[in-house]
Amino acid sequence: FQMPTNEVTRLVKDAIDVGYRHIDCADVYGNQKDVGLAIEEKIKAGAVERKDLFITGKLWNTKHDPQLVCATCQNALNELKITYFDNYLIHWPTGFVDSEEKYPLDANGQTLFSNIDYVDTWRALEALVDAGLCRSIGLSNFNVEQIKRVFEVARIKPANLQIECHPYLNQSELIDFCRKCNIVVTAYSPLGSPHSPYNKPGTYKLLEHPLIVDLALSYKRAPALILLLYQIQRGNAVITMSTKREHMADNLNACSFELNETEMKRIDELNFNGRYNLMENAKGHPHHPFEY
Numbered sequence: 707f708q709m710p711t712n713e714v715t716r717l718v719k720d721a722i723d724v725g726y727r728h729i730d731c732a733d734v735y736g737n738q739k740d741v742g743l744a745i746e747e748k749i750k751a752g753a754v755e756r757k758d759l760f761i762t763g764k765l766w767n768t769k770h771d772p773q774l775v776c777a778t779c780q781n782a783l784n785e786l787k788i789t790y791f792d793n794y795l796i797h798w799p800t801g802f803v804d805s806e807e808k809y810p811l812d813a814n815g816q817t818l819f820s821n822i823d824y825v826d827t828w829r830a831l832e833a834l835v836d837a838g839l840c841r842s843i844g845l846s847n848f849n850v851e852q853i854k855r856v857f858e859v860a861r862i863k864p865a866n867l868q869i870e871c872h873p874y875l876n877q878s879e880l881i882d883f884c885r886k887c888n889i890v891v892t893a894y895s896p897l898g899s900p901h902s903p904y905n906k907p908g909t910y911k912l913l914e915h916p917l918i919v920d921l922a923l924s925y926k927r928a929p930a931l932i933l934l935l936y937q938i939q940r941g942n943a944v945i946t947m948s949t950k951r952e953h954m955a956d957n958l959n960a961c962s963f964e965l966n967e968t969e970m971k972r973i974d975e976l977n978f979n980g981r982y983n984l985m986e987n988a989k990g991h992p993h994h995p996f997e998y
């Protein structure tokens with residue numbers, strides 16, 4: 707997400723070279739063909755085998771119609787030059803009308819919502835597992851009630867929930883719920899999306915918060931590593947991204963030290979329900995997952 711368009715292939719190759727194996731993709735990022743070139747090159751060069759990679763894909767809001775799901779997933783696989791996803795998610799619970807535009811609009815500039823129920827979309831994802839196109843399936847940006855609805859109908863239970871998660875939005879309740887349901891949580895924007903326009907003046911960027919900086923100094927590590935380790939010690943998978951090879955390499959050192967219980971608690975207490983990813987284009991959608 708948000709990698710400079712003409713650098714995606716090089717950056718994904720760098721990531722594989724420095725040791726990353728989970729590649730988080732989505733139709734809406736618009737760069738799967740370039741990610742696919744990197745995967746193909748690295749496999750051909752013998753740097754990595756397909757089975758060692760964990761590739762996540764996400765179905766975008768305009769393709770929730772069960773009739774469209776299989777072709778959409780197959781198209782993403784073709785772009786990525788792979789034959790299966792390790793993990794495939796419904797990106798948001800909010801369906802839009804089918805369109806080649808990511809955000810189809812009416813004449814007044816309002817997003818055109820569809821009335822497709824994500825529960826029906828879920829059944830189409832189950833068929834992808836049956837067909838061997840996905841090894842596991844899951845959800846992204848769903849709230850507790852929405853996950854419960856999926857669980858009620860699911861023949862194949864969601865294996866994963868990908869959500870925004872960092873100390874300003876620690877997601878404790880949602881994570882506790884997922885633990886009980888055996889759902890692995892993946893934390894996105896773990897560094898607080900430092901380039902997001904939602905970093906408000908008057909609020910510290912997470913990487914610059916005095917507590918995070920103090921901990922970083924005391925452990926002689928970069929602030930980013932404190933934020934990544936915070937997720938790992940909570941038992942979450944964590945995905946970040948970088949356009950800099952040195953950041954990529956350094957971030958992999960997040961497991962080289964340990965935060966104690968008091969430090970974890972102090973980080974947890976930074977929570978104020980501070981979201982960076984509001985999905986404002988779906989404001990007013992009956993399935994919008996959160997209030998703001």
Ligand SMILES: NC(=O)C1=CN([C@@H]2O[C@H](COP(=O)(O)OP(=O)(O)OC[C@H]3O[C@@H](n4cnc5c(N)ncnc54)[C@H](OP(=O)(O)O)[C@@H]3O)[C@@H](O)[C@H]2O)C=CC1
Pocket residue numbers: 707708730731797846847868869894895896897898899900901913928930931945946947948949950953954956957983
């Ligand atoms: N399911 C969903 O709806 C969503 C999923 N995601 C996924 O999560 C990923 C990460 O989320 P994102 O919002 O980018 O947020 P992050 O919080 O991971 O922030 C990424 C930014 O952090 C900077 N950074 C990385 N490492 C370091 C470091 N060691 N020191 C200082 N700065 C660093 C990078 O800048 P630099 O290039 O300078 O290193 C980059 O701009 C996305 O790429 C996407 O795959 C994201 C949003 C929504």
Ligand SMILES: O=C1CO[C@H](CO)[C@@H](O)[C@@H]1O
Pocket residue numbers: 707732734983985
């Ligand atoms: O993953 C994400 C980043 O890109 C999208 C915006 O274009 C977001 O909606 C989404 O949550």
